[in-house]
Amino acid sequence: MKIDQQAVRQLLDRARREVDSGLLPSVQIALAREGELIASETYGDATDDTRYVVYSATKAFVAGAVWALIGDGAIDVSRRVVDYIPEFGTNGKDVITVEQVMLHTSGFPSAPLSALQGDTSAGRTAAFASWRLNWDPGSTYEYHPTSAHWVLAEIVERVSGTDFRTVVQERVTDPAGLTRVLGDVPHRAAELVLVGEPATAEEMLAVYGVAEIDPGEVTNDALLGFNDPDVQRVGVPGGGGVMRAADLAMYYQAILHNPGELWRPDVLHDVRTNVRNSLPERTMGLPANRTLGLIQAGADGKSNLRGMGRTVSPGTIGHNGAKGQIAWGDPITGLSLGYCTNGLDDNEVRTPRRTTAIASLAAVCVTD
Numbered sequence: 001m002k003i004d005q006q007a008v009r010q011l012l013d014r015a016r017r018e019v020d021s022g023l024l025p026s027v028q029i030a031l032a033r034e035g036e037l038i039a040s041e042t043y044g045d046a047t048d049d050t051r052y053v054v055y056s057a058t059k060a061f062v063a064g065a066v067w068a069l070i071g072d073g074a075i076d077v078s079r080r081v082v083d084y085i086p087e088f089g090t091n092g093k094d095v096i097t098v099e100q101v102m103l104h105t106s107g108f109p110s111a112p113l114s115a116l117q118g119d120t121s122a123g124r125t126a127a128f129a130s131w132r133l134n135w136d137p138g139s140t141y142e143y144h145p146t147s148a149h150w151v152l153a154e155i156v157e158r159v160s161g162t163d164f165r166t167v168v169q170e171r172v173t174d175p176a177g178l179t180r181v182l183g184d185v186p187h188r189a190a191e192l193v194l195v196g197e198p199a200t201a202e203e204m205l206a207v208y209g210v211a212e213i214d215p216g217e218v219t220n221d222a223l224l225g226f227n228d229p230d231v232q233r234v235g236v237p238g239g240g241g242v243m244r245a246a247d248l249a250m251y252y253q254a255i256l257h258n259p260g261e262l263w264r265p266d267v268l269h270d271v272r273t274n275v276r277n278s279l280p281e282r283t284m285g286l287p288a289n290r291t292l293g294l295i296q297a298g299a300d301g302k303s304n305l306r307g308m309g310r311t312v313s314p315g316t317i318g319h320n321g322a323k324g325q326i327a328w329g330d331p332i333t334g335l336s337l338g339y340c341t342n343g344l345d346d347n348e349v350r351t352p353r354r355t356t357a358i359a360s361l362a363a364v365c366v367t368d
Contacts, residue, residue: 004367011361019044024343028245052340055321058241063293064172071264074159103277111147141279149238176254183235190342199349248338252329309359
């Protein structure tokens with residue numbers, strides 16, 4: 001396979017469209033293959049060195065720290081969370097396993113914990129004690145926007161004796177050749193701006209079959225809250241990563257190629273191929289297709305609904321972020337994609353359509 005330069009140009013032209021139209025203040029896009037960037041461009045009011053809040057694309061970096069500790073024998077995902085955090089076991093949570101936390105089947109999707117409270121182990125532990133279950137752990141799947149990764153962060157600290165943000169740096173981003181992306185990073189992110197207008201009820205019904213979707217804790221106000229430098233400094237493990245599109249693309253190159261055996265090979269193989277959660281999501285009914293920390297595109301024709309476009313191979317793995325952040329790697333073509341924007345589009349229909357278009361164009365940027 002070789003790079004199709006015309007396809008790359010089509011991808012870049014599509015990425016800049018909303019900037020040219022005045023909808024988005026800036027975007028960054030990066031495409032990589034064989035451990036190197038193929039293309040990396042910034043459009044709008046930003047530079048190639050601008051960092052962005054990537055929201056839930058952060059989760060894959062925290063998962064990467066967990067994978068490293070699994071390889072060390074320090075974490076066993078079949079064990080209960082209370083084996084690592086005894087204080088977690090209140091209100092029936094003593095049965096929850098680490099695997100369930102990583103698969104979003106642990107039963108506390110909206111458990112409250114503010115960014116500033118989560119900055120310390122004491123703050124996290126105090127919150128855990130009050131959390132209650134919405135359902136029996138393992139019985140159903142509902143996305144945990146932040147709660148699950150606060151638990152993973154605490155487990156990482158308990159078994160390593162080191163701040164979770166530093167573990168992510170030392171075990172994940174430094175070996176992958178990337179800068180620090182969580183916590184006290186050397187760059188402020190581009191200012192987040194709410195743009196666009198909400199989709200109409202008719203548009204929502206046509207696309208989703210429902211007139212509105214409850215955002216849960218992922219409200220516009222919550223997303224804009226990451227403009228606060230104190231919140232950025234915390235490095236919320238479920239959504240507070242600050243990085244470039246190139247960092248996302250190159251991280252998935254590391255997941256595809258495991259340079260320097262960053263992770264134990266059998267652990268990484270499991271992460272990339274073993275779908276442990278195929279339960280339907282509670283609201284939309286989409287099968288989860290979750291591995292241990294990532295989402296697999298799948299062969300059911302619904303890869304676009306999982307944020308990876310329509311043209312990726314079924315084994316593509318990734319984890320996107322709110323309001324259109326894109327991050328995935330395709331083991332068949334070897335391509336990986338990163339896309340970031342600081343324009344938080346309020347239109348619940350336009351954003352996923354943009355994601356599908358960009359991801360689909362990216363996946364065909366090679367030719368035989």
